[in-house]
Amino acid sequence: MDGINLKNISYTYPGSKAPVLANLNLQVPRNKWTTIIGHNGSGKSTIARLIDGLLVPDEGEITVNGMTVTEENLAKLHRQLGIVFQNPDNQFVGATVADDIAFGLENHQVPREQMQPLIDDALKKVGMSDLAAAEPTMLSGGQKQRVAIAGILALHPQTIILDEATSMLDPEGRKMVLDLLASLRQTEELTIVSITHDPVEMSMADKLVVVDHQGIAEEGTVDQVLKQTDLLRKLGVGIPVGQELRDYLVNAGVEVPNRYYSINEMVEWLCQKLS
Amino acid sequence: MSNAIVFGSYVPGNSPLHRLDPRAKLFLCITYVILVFFANGLATCLWLILALLATIIASQVSFKMYWRGIRPLAWIILLTVAFQVLFSTGGPVYWQWGFISVTRDGLLNSLIIFFRFMVIITASTVLTATTTTLRIADALTWFMQPLKVIKVPVNQITLMISIALRFIPTIMNEAVKIANAQRSRGMNLDEGNIVKRLMRMIPILIPLFVDSFKRAEELATAMEARGYDPEAPRTHYRQLDWHGRDTVSMVALLVVAVVLFGLRIFI
Numbered sequence: 001m002d003g004i005n006l007k008n009i010s011y012t013y014p015g016s017k018a019p020v021l022a023n024l025n026l027q028v029p030r031n032k033w034t035t036i037i038g039h040n041g042s043g044k045s046t047i048a049r050l051i052d053g054l055l056v057p058d059e060g061e062i063t064v065n066g067m068t069v070t071e072e073n074l075a076k077l078h079r080q081l082g083i084v085f086q087n088p089d090n091q092f093v094g095a096t097v098a099d100d101i102a103f104g105l106e107n108h109q110v111p112r113e114q115m116q117p118l119i120d121d122a123l124k125k126v127g128m129s130d131l132a133a134a135e136p137t138m139l140s141g142g143q144k145q146r147v148a149i150a151g152i153l154a155l156h157p158q159t160i161i162l163d164e165a166t167s168m169l170d171p172e173g174r175k176m177v178l179d180l181l182a183s184l185r186q187t188e189e190l191t192i193v194s195i196t197h198d199p200v201e202m203s204m205a206d207k208l209v210v211v212d213h214q215g216i217a218e219e220g221t222v223d224q225v226l227k228q229t230d231l232l233r234k235l236g237v238g239i240p241v242g243q244e245l246r247d248y249l250v251n252a253g254v255e256v257p258n259r260y261y262s263i264n265e266m267v268e269w270l271c272q273k274l275s
Numbered sequence: 276m277s278n279a280i281v282f283g284s285y286v287p288g289n290s291p292l293h294r295l296d297p298r299a300k301l302f303l304c305i306t307y308v309i310l311v312f313f314a315n316g317l318a319t320c321l322w323l324i325l326a327l328l329a330t331i332i333a334s335q336v337s338f339k340m341y342w343r344g345i346r347p348l349a350w351i352i353l354l355t356v357a358f359q360v361l362f363s364t365g366g367p368v369y370w371q372w373g374f375i376s377v378t379r380d381g382l383l384n385s386l387i388i389f390f391r392f393m394v395i396i397t398a399s400t401v402l403t404a405t406t407t408t409l410r411i412a413d414a415l416t417w418f419m420q421p422l423k424v425i426k427v428p429v430n431q432i433t434l435m436i437s438i439a440l441r442f443i444p445t446i447m448n449e450a451v452k453i454a455n456a457q458r459s460r461g462m463n464l465d466e467g468n469i470v471k472r473l474m475r476m477i478p479i480l481i482p483l484f485v486d487s488f489k490r491a492e493e494l495a496t497a498m499e500a501r502g503y504d505p506e507a508p509r510t511h512y513r514q515l516d517w518h519g520r521d522t523v524s525m526v527a528l529l530v531v532a533v534v535l536f537g538l539r540i541f542i
Contacts, residue, residue: 090497099513105512106511115512
């Protein structure tokens with residue numbers, strides 16, 4: 001079976017009474033961009049850690065491209081699936097950019113002769129070839145996150161999980177990372193799972209999943225989910241600007257079709273309406 | 276800024292000494308320091324100073340940088356030398372006042388100690404000025420390899436050292452941030468006696484510790500996600516290459532040692 005499948009997953013953190021996830025079922029289609037949203041503590045990051053085998057579910061089964069996530073499969077799994085975490089500093093292992101990208105290769109016992117081309121190639125993909133010898137203190141948050149992505153790309157993975165990877169970045173850094181992902185999506189065959197609060201990042205997805213109350217509250221295409229502004233508001237998730245504008249217009253008595261609008265679509269609609 | 280503090284002694288360059296294998300440099304430095312203790316007279320001391328001067332010139336690092344290496348230790352050197360002059364006894368007495376006396380042996384001892392201090396500090400500055408901390412760590416790792424036989428986890432220690440070095444600037448930045456945060460809450464860091472000042476470090480150190488533990492945990496998760504397994508074998512990106520020039524440096528060291536012992540025996 002292709003993609004990532006979570007079947008009847010339950011997980012309780014040690015020491016806590018209530019499960020964070022109960023009987024959760026989720027399908028992440030292969031080579032698509034799936035975004036998981038939900039308020040803090042809803043279990044979004046737990047899902048990412050369960051998929052990567054960093055946590056073991058109390059119940060249920062997870063498969064990644066047909067491979068069951070188990071202790072024995074972890075090495076194989078980590079080779080085809082990478083996570084970019086929230087804090088750019090706390091995932092930078094190497095002393096320089098090239099060393100950091102090499103870290104994953106070293107772990108997977110890639111022979112030394114093959115490393116240099118893989119590192120050069122990965123750096124080229126994220127547009128950081130000039131900074132191979134740079135030390136982490138010389139890099140911005142956005143650059144560090146791009147190095148993290150390069151470290152994953154060097155292993156030619158099938159899946160990248162972004163666990164709030166842009167949340168600690170300034171707007172420029174965030175744009176830098178999102179632009180990179182948008183271009184990688186065109187050039188590489190990648191399944192992208194992103195966990196986010198960022199409206200822009202949400203609207204880039206093929207599939208949007210809302211996590212709430214230990215399970216999935218809603219899932220569907222971006223259009224289907226983001227037009228439910230009431231639900232988004234209840235969850236405390238950021239609402240995309242275009243959609244928020246539509247709500248204001250509706251409240252002001254303007255008749256706007258009930259669908260999702262990105263900023264550009266909203267601008268277009270307004271222009272049509274006004275002309 | 277924080278970078279400058281930690282790696283401040285490294286002077287980027289491309290001199291023959293910069294290009295030398297860090298293992299060779301580390302070995303040269305340690306052996307030289309041992310040799311210093313075999314110098315017992317004017318000729319041997321001069322010979323070792325000559326050898327050091329040659330390496331300083333080969334390092335193409337300005338004398339000012341070496342002076343910077345010695346300066347912070349100047350007080351310790353002066354104090355030790357003064358103690359030797361005033362309190363060691365033996366040989367003819369030149370001056371006496373109570374139990375304080377200046378004797379010939381005292382003067383000679385202090386001269387030797389002064390010489391040792393100066394050359395040892397300068398020699399280690401030659402190493403740190405021409406080699407990045409990371410390369411020195413690489414060299415140390417290589418020298419530790421034989422310890423694998425007695426089940427010392429050399430590879431894990433290596434990774435620990437390199438991660439520690441990598442995080443020093445990050446944690447320094449964090450310390451500055453916390454200090455500023457405490458200052459903005461009205462804490463005055465530079466007032467009061469030394470005890471008061473030390474007490475004020477507590478509200479900086481505790482958050483720093485908590486933060487470091489959190490960092491460590493996140494880093495461990497990230498490392499696991501990237502396939503790190505402490506038990507599993509790993510390949511190594513960073514390589515050390517022994518060149519002809521490194522062998523030449525070893526021969527030079529041998530010459531220095533042979534001449535030194537020759538001078539000791541024949542003069």
